[in-house]
Amino acid sequence: xxxxxxxxxxxxxxxxxxxxxxxxxxxxxxxxxxxxxxxxxxxxxxxxxxxxxxxxxxxxxxxxxxxxxxxxxxxxxxxxxxxxxxxxxxxxxxxxxxxxxxxxxxxxxxxxxxxxxxxxxxxxxxxxxxxxxxxxxxxxxxxxxxxxxxxxxxxxxxxxxxxxxxxxxxxxxxxxxxxxxxxxxxxxxxxxxxxxxxxxxxxxxxxxxxxxxxxxxxxxxxxxxxxxxxxxxxxxxxxxxxxxxxxxxxxxxxxxxxxxxxxxxxxxxxxxxxxxxxxxxxxxxxxxxxxxxxxxxxxxxxxxxxxxxxxxxxxxxxxxxxxxxxxx
Amino acid sequence: xxxxxxxxxxxxxxxxxxxxxxxxxxxxxxxxxxxxxxxxxxxxxxxxxxxxxxxxxxxxxxxxxxxxxxxxxxxxxxxxxxxxxxxxxxxxxxxxxxxxxxxxxxxxxxxxxxxxxxxxxxxxxxxxxxxxxxxxxxxxxxxxxxxxxxxxxxxxxxxxxxxxxxxxxxxxxxxxxxxxx
Numbered sequence: 001x002x003x004x005x006x007x008x009x010x011x012x013x014x015x016x017x018x019x020x021x022x023x024x025x026x027x028x029x030x031x032x033x034x035x036x037x038x039x040x041x042x043x044x045x046x047x048x049x050x051x052x053x054x055x056x057x058x059x060x061x062x063x064x065x066x067x068x069x070x071x072x073x074x075x076x077x078x079x080x081x082x083x084x085x086x087x088x089x090x091x092x093x094x095x096x097x098x099x100x101x102x103x104x105x106x107x108x109x110x111x112x113x114x115x116x117x118x119x120x121x122x123x124x125x126x127x128x129x130x131x132x133x134x135x136x137x138x139x140x141x142x143x144x145x146x147x148x149x150x151x152x153x154x155x156x157x158x159x160x161x162x163x164x165x166x167x168x169x170x171x172x173x174x175x176x177x178x179x180x181x182x183x184x185x186x187x188x189x190x191x192x193x194x195x196x197x198x199x200x201x202x203x204x205x206x207x208x209x210x211x212x213x214x215x216x217x218x219x220x221x222x223x224x225x226x227x228x229x230x231x232x233x234x235x236x237x238x239x240x241x242x243x244x245x246x247x248x249x250x251x252x253x254x255x256x257x258x259x260x261x262x263x264x265x266x267x268x269x270x271x272x273x274x275x276x277x278x279x280x281x282x283x284x285x286x287x288x289x290x291x292x293x294x295x296x297x298x299x300x301x302x303x304x305x306x307x308x309x310x311x312x313x314x315x316x317x318x319x320x321x322x323x324x325x326x327x328x
Numbered sequence: 329x330x331x332x333x334x335x336x337x338x339x340x341x342x343x344x345x346x347x348x349x350x351x352x353x354x355x356x357x358x359x360x361x362x363x364x365x366x367x368x369x370x371x372x373x374x375x376x377x378x379x380x381x382x383x384x385x386x387x388x389x390x391x392x393x394x395x396x397x398x399x400x401x402x403x404x405x406x407x408x409x410x411x412x413x414x415x416x417x418x419x420x421x422x423x424x425x426x427x428x429x430x431x432x433x434x435x436x437x438x439x440x441x442x443x444x445x446x447x448x449x450x451x452x453x454x455x456x457x458x459x460x461x462x463x464x465x466x467x468x469x470x471x472x473x474x475x476x477x478x479x480x481x482x483x484x485x486x487x488x489x490x491x492x493x494x495x496x497x498x499x500x501x502x503x504x505x506x507x508x509x
Contacts, residue, residue: 066411108431108490109407109462133378157378159385172387173493176404179411181390182376 012227012234012264013295015040024049030222034212041263041291044312051312052216058094058101059086060112061120061143065150065179067111075106087286088120090150093315110177115143118213118309118319122206122257123147125284125307125323131156132201137190137244140167142174144206149180158183159198161190190240199249207237209258209265213318216311234264241269245277245326254279254324259317261308263294266320270306271299278327281305287314287321332362332373332388334380339363339395343372346399350409351416362388363395370395374408403488406455407463417445419455420467420476420484427458430465431491436484438477448473456484465489 015021015036024039025032028049035045042048060083062069073083073092080098094101101107101114123144128134128151139145139160149158160175160183162168168185175183188195190205210229215221237258244254258265267290273279281302290306292299309319335343343361347353360380364371375389382388392405401409409416422430426440436456448454450472456465467484469476476483 103494105427105431105458105464105490108494109464131378155376157376157382168387176390177490177493179390179404179408181374182379184375184379184382184385184389185387187386 012230012262013037013040014227015295028053028222029219031225033227034222034225038261041294042261042310043288047312048310052219054216056116056216056311056317057315058097059115059117059120060092060094060101061088061115061147062090062092062112063110063146063150063178064090065154066109067106072106072111076104079104086117088117088124090147091115091117091120093117108177110179113143113146113174113178115147116317116319118259118314118316118321119143119206119257120147121284121286121307121309121316121319122204122255122321123151124286125321126202126204126253126255128152128202133198134158134202135193135196135198135200135204135244135247136160137193137203137205137240138162138208139185140164140171142171142178144204145171145183146175146178146180148202148204149175149183150178152182154180154182156182159196159200160185161188161193163187163189191243193243193247196247198247199252200247201249201252203244203248203252203254204257205240205244205254206257207233207240207265207269209233209237209260210262211259212261213259213309213311213320215318217317230260230262230264233258233260234262234269237265237269238272241273242276245273245279245324248326250326251328252326253282254326256322256324258320260320261310261318263291266308266322267291267294267299267303267306268297270322270324271303273324274300274302279324280327282323282325284321284323287319290320290322331365332385333365335361335363335372339370342395343393343399346393346401347409349416350401350406350418351413352409355412361392364388364391372399372405374405400453401466403463403466403490406466410455410457410461410463414461417447418453419457420444420448420469421457421459421461422464424459427464430456430486430489433486433489433491433495435482435486436467437479438471438475438481438483439479441477441483444473444476446473448476453487454484456486456489463490 021036082096287307306322373389393401421443
């Protein structure tokens with residue numbers, strides 16, 4: 001990468017407006033700069049924009065600490081729910097709900113958690129094992145944290161970081177409702193993870209991001225999302241991923257994820273880390289290959305191993321996942 | 329930041345007695361518990377083996393009960409005991425209609441109890457369970473087993489229930505709406 005290219009991602013790439021970008025922006029109510037960018041990195045843009053107009057598919061994750069998948073799906077089906085299996089055994093897609101998902105007795109009793117499939121993919125990629133030490137660097141409200149703890153069958157140690165006291169409350173409640181007891185919560189920012197003085201077998205960094213992937217849930221992002229948001233998030237993400245690499249054991253795994261499509265928040269962050277640290281990318285079974293080029297800049301070819309999840313292709317919220325192995 | 333510490337010998341003895349009463353002593357005797365001291369309240373937290381070595385966190389493990397003169401389980405504690413042991417002598421099983429009412433925080437009428445052990449005493453903590461034997465609430469008996477099923481009277485006072493969170497959330501939302509008006 002040329003010297004001038006190294007700093008190029010300190011500014012979000014903006015592309016010249018075209019008749020197509022203007023027409024799509026006007027038709028679906030987006031800021032034109034955003035559609036101009038989507039045209040560069042989202043396949044089948046018409047399919048994507050049209051999908052974002054519809055409510056996203058709902059998913060639930062069976063809490064196997066409290067119940068079994070067969071038992072829960074049987075009970076929900078008897079109440080009129082229509083459920084279908086997904087690529088992740090614990091996750092069911094919900095095709096029809098006779099009552100709100102958060103208002104069933106089964107929900108109150110902690111037998112399932114409402115969680116998008118893509119979000120569960122990040123935990124799937126983390127490949128946690130019982131008795132390991134695992135760090136979740138941005139934990140609230142606890143969906144991924146509790147899935148990690150569930151996969152570890154309440155053994156080992158999960159450390160969940162959440163600096164925001166208000167968000168900690170919902171995290172505590174969710175872990176309690178789900179019967180999780182192998183998790184400790186620490187009110188520090190992920191940037192200071194090294195202060196814990198612990199090396200982890202697994203680190204999950206679901207980084208704060210510009211949330212481009214959740215426009216279907218929050219349509220205000222069509223117009224209140226600004227290029228500066230991407231810049232701001234990218235800077236924070238760069239610091240956080242360095243922090244994650246520093247607290248991972250040699251040979252350990254880090255999963256980096258965001259709910260954004262922006263390459264500056266995804267592939268570019270991983271590309272920089274690849275240049276700076278002794279890490280490598282490992283393939284992930286689900287999703288679409290990551291970008292190896294954006295805005296005329298070529299990334300490391302192994303960025304192909306990262307994964308993008310698109311609402312119109314994968315029927316999930318927009319998501320990015322990278323599985324990073326720290327070299328021994 | 330809350331303070332966590334290991335249990336004293338007396339506290340562990342008190343806990344073991346309670347675990348025995350709830351029918352889970354054999355299952356829980358090797359588990360690790362920490363005390364979380366919040367002002368004057370001593371909370372008992374179940375933690376994994378690895379977590380027992382750590383004490384610098386603001387929250388750790390699952391709060392299964394509180395220590396006063398005796399150990400009193402929380403809803404999550406009672407739920408864990410029931411899932412672990414499947415059966416004990418400190419419960420009342422309620423019908424479907426009462427299940428809905430308990431989840432709204434209502435007390436239990438004797439008519440709606442479909443099963444209760446014959447050894448229940450007055451003024452003891454019991455798990456309120458549904459027909460699937462899932463803990464939906466915690467209650468205190470107003471009568472012993474001979475009168476707990478009597479018709480037309482509240483026989484169990486509901487202390488906590490699994491629907492509390494939703495009600496708290498609604499209260500928070502309406503408080504916010506009132507403030508913003």
